[in-house]
Amino acid sequence: MNLDFQEKEFRQYTEQAVSIYFDWLKRLRGSKIYHNYTPAQIQERFNETLPEEETPVESLLASVGSDVFEMSNFNPSPNYYGYITGGGNQVGILAEFLKAGLNQNNLKWHNAPANSEMEKIVIKWLCQFMGYPDDSAGVLVSGGSEGNFLHLAVMRKVMGPASLSQKGLYGQKPMTVYVSSQGHSSFDKAMDLLGMGKDYLRKIPVDDQFQVRVDLMEEAVQKDLNEGLLPIGVIGIAGSTNNGAIDKLDKLAALAKKYKLWYMVDAAYGGPAAGTAVAGHLFRGMSEADAVLVNPHKWLYVPFQVAAVIVRKKEHLKNTFSLVPDYLRGGLEKTEREDLMDLTLQLTKDFKALKVWMTFKAYGAKKLRLAIENDIAIVRYFQELVNASEDFEMLGPANLSIATFRYVSENDGIKSNQARVDAVNERILELIEEDGRIFFAGTRINNRPALRINCNNYRRTKADIDFLLMVLRELGEKVLLRSV
Numbered sequence: 001m002n003l004d005f006q007e008k009e010f011r012q013y014t015e016q017a018v019s020i021y022f023d024w025l026k027r028l029r030g031s032k033i034y035h036n037y038t039p040a041q042i043q044e045r046f047n048e049t050l051p052e053e054e055t056p057v058e059s060l061l062a063s064v065g066s067d068v069f070e071m072s073n074f075n076p077s078p079n080y081y082g083y084i085t086g087g088g089n090q091v092g093i094l095a096e097f098l099k100a101g102l103n104q105n106n107l108k109w110h111n112a113p114a115n116s117e118m119e120k121i122v123i124k125w126l127c128q129f130m131g132y133p134d135d136s137a138g139v140l141v142s143g144g145s146e147g148n149f150l151h152l153a154v155m156r157k158v159m160g161p162a163s164l165s166q167k168g169l170y171g172q173k174p175m176t177v178y179v180s181s182q183g184h185s186s187f188d189k190a191m192d193l194l195g196m197g198k199d200y201l202r203k204i205p206v207d208d209q210f211q212v213r214v215d216l217m218e219e220a221v222q223k224d225l226n227e228g229l230l231p232i233g234v235i236g237i238a239g240s241t242n243n244g245a246i247d248k249l250d251k252l253a254a255l256a257k258k259y260k261l262w263y264m265v266d267a268a269y270g271g272p273a274a275g276t277a278v279a280g281h282l283f284r285g286m287s288e289a290d291a292v293l294v295n296p297h298k299w300l301y302v303p304f305q306v307a308a309v310i311v312r313k314k315e316h317l318k319n320t321f322s323l324v325p326d327y328l329r330g331g332l333e334k335t336e337r338e339d340l341m342d343l344t345l346q347l348t349k350d351f352k353a354l355k356v357w358m359t360f361k362a363y364g365a366k367k368l369r370l371a372i373e374n375d376i377a378i379v380r381y382f383q384e385l386v387n388a389s390e391d392f393e394m395l396g397p398a399n400l401s402i403a404t405f406r407y408v409s410e411n412d413g414i415k416s417n418q419a420r421v422d423a424v425n426e427r428i429l430e431l432i433e434e435d436g437r438i439f440f441a442g443t444r445i446n447n448r449p450a451l452r453i454n455c456n457n458y459r460r461t462k463a464d465i466d467f468l469l470m471v472l473r474e475l476g477e478k479v480l481l482r483s484v
């Protein structure tokens with residue numbers, strides 16, 4: 001049964017797909033970017049019995065255009081400020097299309113030669129972009145959570161007992177790992193899933209700049225050593241998820257060296273800013289790390305999904321992940337051939353390198369740096385407006401592309417009433433979804449509700465920030481007037 005189309009038909013479908021994308025993109029500004037559908041409404045649109053018969057592709061694409069696009073969040077819009085979501089890029093779209101055409105199964109070198117070599121080049125370019133030693137090795141994975149899991153697996157392998165692979169953790173001293181209280185939750189998950197236990201992830205308090213207290217981290221290491229535990233590694237945060245804080249990475253490098261600990265930097269989000277003139281100095285010390293995580297799908301605007309697990313020495317990845325059963329011995333075992341499956345958990349993975357490679361090639365590092373610097377400038381502009389206003393306040397410095405803040409209008413005398421400020425801000429977050437013109441989610445700063453925006457999108461201008469504040473003021477006033 002042949003599933004291929006005639007070339008002419010296929011060209012028509014791609015033309016139709018391009019039109020769907022551009023019809024959507026034309027609405028970047030000025031309309032709702034979030035439609036507030038309920039799960040039931042979405043299920044109703046898509047839920048049908050398994051289609052036994054064919055659907056003409058033309059009408060299938062039309063329904064993707066009307067239903068899937070309409071019921072998706074408009075993440076590439078400059079009015080979208082949610083989580084840490086990169087704006088994507090159009091060369092990346094072409095790469096994803098061609099990647100699916102190539103359909104490389106890249107577990108072994110001989111099965112995906114261009115893919116296997118390109119992945120090495122992309123890792124080198126990422127290192128060069130961030131100012132990390134470019135003779136490092138790495139592998140591309142799905143995202144930061146998988147990346148942090150793999151990084152802790154490497155740390156455990158390099159620093160843990162030699163018998164670990166065969167005998168497991170039974171009867172061993174608990175291994176302890178040190179990270180800022182602002183560290184990403186994927187470290188907790190990884191400690192749990194790797195059998196090291198969440199309790200042994202030592203979460204160290206931060207100072208008023210949200211940077212980890214290195215003195216308290218050292219005390220924690222000493223305490224664990226005195227109590228007979230096995231400290232194995234220090235994690236530095238280069239762009240915290242909550243508000244973009246960057247630890248004093250050079251001080252952490254010195255601490256790791258002093259106690260002979262593995263040093264890993266989670267630069268999943270912030271890493272690319274290390275390559276910029278405006279923020280590069282904040283990352284001093286990252287180059288001394290044994291290992292770094294960076295997600296091109298965040299601040300290099302590469303479409304989801306791609307993160308890079310980078311280590312100074314390739315054998316650390318190989319020793320952790322390589323396992324070759326009989327059925328994977330195919331191909332000439334030439335030493336210069338590097339099988340990607342030896343460097344990570346997955347066997348088959350998609351050709352992630354293509355979209356990163358094409359992004360670097362098409363735009364060039366210079367333009368990408370300028371885009372990142374523009375994002376930083378936009379957030380600083382937001383910070384200036386907030387600081388100059390009477391109805392908003394910042395909740396910490398905006399070092400990178402994230403700002404945390406709250407609405408504190410004098411109206412209604414709320415400023416002096418902490419509980420009321422918190423309630424108003426929580427209600428604003430609900431109204432943002434109901435309203436749909438802008439989009440972001442909140443967080444908690446110092447245990448209180450906070451508004452939080454993130455700007456990893458080169459399409460954004462200062463006028464978009466003015467629009468954001470206008471909408472937020474409108475929603476804030478509505479809440480204060482108790483009209484909603």
Ligand SMILES: Cc1ncc(COP(=O)(O)O)c(C=O)c1O
Nearest residue numbers: 084143144145184239241268269
């Ligand atoms: C610092 C940091 N590490 C790890 C992650 C997890 O990355 P992902 O969302 O790609 O799983 C994030 C996500 O925002 C992050 O900010």
